[in-house]
Amino acid sequence: MAVAINTLFAIVILSLVGKGFCQIKECSTADLKVSQTSTGKVIKGKPEYEVTVTNDCPCEQSNVTLTCEGFNTVEEVNPAIFNKQTCLVKNGKTFSGHESIKFKYAWDATTTLTVASSYVFCSS
DSSP, X not given: XXXXXXXXXXXXXXXXXXXXXXXXXXXXXXXXXXXEEEEEEEETTEEEEEEEEEEOSSSEEEEEEEEXXXXXXXXOOOTTTBOTTTOBBGGGOOBOTTOEEEEXXXXXXXXXXXXXXXXXXXXX
């Protein structure tokens, strides 16, 4: 009896996988989330903000670029984390699935930062 139940269970699981019910979802730039919060600190007379970029997908994404028109800061931002001239995050290096990266900047108000582009890589 146990062999019959195990065999039936294996057949059901294999049929689900074969129909795509257990596949990794496809990812896109929409799975990259950008959030900003005020830290409450003041740097050189400007309020400080912390930006978090998160890959909400199990797939890797690289060459992540943000829209950053008008971005200014009086606080040094490590260009290996966020390049304010090119708007490239992590020097284009890979974001693993569900990875986040943070950076801070200080200016009169927040700058609108959204994901402009990325390269998605999902291994099967």
